Amino acid sequence: MNRTTLSLIAGAAALAAVTGFASLTAPGASGTTGTDTAKAAAELPVERTSLLCPAPSSSDLADTTYTSFTPVTKGTGSTGKAELESAAEQSADGTGGTGGKSDSGKGAGSGKKKAGKPVLAPEKPGTPATGDTSGGDAPALLGTAEGKFAPGWTVQQTTEVAAGAGRGLQGLNCTAPDTEFWFPGASTDAARTDYVHLTNPDDSAAVVDLELYGKDGALKSAVGEGITVQPHSSEPILLSTLIDEKQTNLTLHVNVRSGRVGAAVQALDDTLGGDWLAAATDPAGSLVLPGIPKDATAVRLIAFAPGDADADLKVRLASPSGLITPAGNETLHVKAGMTTAVDLGDVTRGEAGSLVLTPTGQSAPVVAALRVVRGKGAKQETAFIPAAGQVGTRATAADNSGKGSTLSLTAPDRTARVKVTASAGSEGGTAVSRTFTIKAGTTQDIDAPVPDGLKGTYALTVEPLSGGPVYAARTLAATEEGVPGFTVQTLPDDRGTVAVPEAEEDLSVLQR
Template sequence: MINRTTQSLLGALGVLALALGVAEVHPPKGQAAASGASVRTAVQQTTLVCPPPVQGSSGTTQYSLAAPGGSGSAGGSGSASGTLTPLSAPIDGSATANTGGASPSASATSPSPSASAKGKAHASSSAKASASANAASPAAGSSAAPAPAASPIAQLTQLGGATTAKAPSGSNAPGMIATAGGALAPGFTVQQTTLSSKGLAGTGCSAPSTDFWFVGADTAKGTTAYLELSNAQDVNADADVQIYGANGEVDDTVASNINIPALGTSRMLLSSLVQPGNDGQNLAVHVLVRSGQVAAALHESQDGNGSDWIPATTLDSSAVIPGLPGDVQKFGLTVAVPGDTDADLKIQLASQNGWITPAGHETIHVKAGMVDYVDLSNVTHGQPGALRLTPSDPKQATPFVASVFASGHGDIAYLSGTAPLTRRGTVAGNQSGSSILLTAPNGAATVTVSSIGNGGSPTSKTVRITAGSTVAVQPQVPAGASTYAVTITPTSGGPVYAAREIGDKDGLTIQQIPDDGSTVLIPSVIQNPAILVQ
């Protein structure tokens, strides 16, 4: 007779045999499965968010979409299309951020951002309740974006193609959510460019995230800076904002538990997030998302000088800031050290002739928790370049964030520390006269610069960059194309840093070009039946 213990053991062995049988019938495929190596594959879905344009009542904004595709993308699953769809209109959070605001709502059109009137330690109960509710929601941390109810204003269906669309007119135009699936997802890129009485302002639409740094913003008289937090998810998000200046973190910041409505944007005047008397220049702004994911953007306008978006950056102990154009005569460097250790940094410029040390600006010392600014004047002397910041003592590496302010063409632009191209970068919205600025800081490199448009045949050229130098390249315009995108693909050497300048009679704007996210690395998975019996 078989007792119950024996029956249980036989049953377990039967289940194990069945499991092993399934694993044998459907084993991992390919060499990667045999070796346990990670696999790089084309992405199947891309979501980007464009901030509400700051265009005033008479400015115009153009969106440029590009889908360069990628290796293996033709066989991707899902809908092979890219769309651009409005979010709800931006909600002005300035007044409620200063007064404590009303209880946030889940509505995409009516919620008010809720923030503490006395900083993080005294957050309003309604804001805390919102943060707790968002943190408890299983969808709050999801990166998948639902399809908004609004109709798309642009659709792209051609692999290797580009198209454009105009934003609604007026000062209350909404942000946009851009999504692409299937073969069009790899490298899908959207550029937002605004022409107004303030000049040109441009930014690449970005993927939602949880941590952002912006360096070089002002709240002083004559400057207007807007922080815009856009939420492409169908649940509210919650964020804190820290502001650092020349004397350390700005006291009494009114920027705790800010609510960002589902499928909407909270727009805040930066000066409204600090108490009167704490206005300053060359500030560093840290956005830390507590629940959900958002796309953060910071726009600055200076009376009589121009306007543009300040690109986000990340903390690091060294930085390369590419894209300093040769036709601009004024530059300034802002460095912030939010930690508890001072930073001593070397300043170097990669010009057309290799690395040089700017006379009079060899180093910069920034105290812990503070921000410092250096007027670099005409540091490029008519040649395109890139700045490199490294520890004066490699044994004393301190994390910092940095940006460069540029003034020329009757306008302003901002650059920040960014990552090099490792696989491919894409920038959309190029115009006649656009320049691609390429820097190879460590060793000589070769890249392929290709152009794709909404008409005509794609064009390509090979560009070689000598070690420690920067070159400016005029991309070829595809025949018959009114707008076009450019891809930069490293082919040897490197690393390579890239940026795109648009500078003409209308103004100046510069966008740095990171990897376009055409592929994703799948972690290794190996066939190991022993796991089933542990």
């Protein structure tokens, strides 16, 4: 079941709970009165949103900032709240755990939730709220937003690691719980230390299967099956403990048998820094990977075909001037059930760019991600860009500052007109909006607005106004001791509203 389906079910259930008994009749269907038909679906704000943030780092040299933001949404009530709280890490005997890294993820504890002071609690929509933590003992966080704080709620987790494996800037949009995730770009290479973090927000245990696919297909792993994630807890699982062999390019499939979890991969490299690898969008025949930094020195495309058919893809770069075919990498053949990787080098050549993958003939579903490197020699840093869903109605990136933030917008098919709003600052400032036109087949690093009188950090909200589909990504950059630290987050639709059919009260159901 995908995210959209879950949102629709949740929205309909919430509405039914509020309105009481309702009769829904499909258009053209016969009913008891012969005249009842379902009315057009209404777009209503969601009433509850859950987000999960994994433990940010095991390094004592880590400094982490959490930034929460809810855009102002019409149609919400005047009440509500949003909170981020520590997940209850429990040991096997139920006496409480340390929240440290585990090898297999099995044998978690009782899962009883501990009450504690929220890491942050926003005061009102439209203004960011921030919280900080330092060191390697910070736990995973469970977040819930209700009422006016729920529609479009986003939380950015940004960590600076001064030295060691994964040093640099690591960023992640905290994820919504779901039942399936794809991570092309994972690795068990000798230089990499990759953990998949599984976080369970619910009152019952979740059971998860981890499947790894390499260049020759599925890799057998008995310890990756039936992993239990206890209620209100998080399990970091080292991927190299799941298989015996070292493989540079892998696709990880997280399949939840029962319950639901949030999932993200922390990819740490001994020399190339590291970052969070967020889940790619659902398998599809055409994909967009937006927001490659213009100064990228090395770009690697990793793709996987989860179905029974091979995929043949046309590879193009959406540049500021239009769609370009990278020389020597015009097409990509992805065998069914196998992970394929190709190095594209400095494909952007100093300009903003996004990768656009489309079928050369018959379409077959694929998932894909990019590993992007900036810098040279001993001063290199890594980030990941998964294939993204389009912005849709609205999308938001939190934790921006006056410097070091770049917003990339891509219109792969048709010219699009887009409104970008910079929120009020977390410590002061007034929101500002600007409108941009993105020409068909191009990517633009736009001159995004900054709040008037900015103090603190702010959010950027993207809203397409007309034209074709828009894809977006935000890059945060912070150079420390010559190392160009950076992290990229894509901006899919925030699912702040849900389509709910209008319903009429029908008390006759009480008499049936």
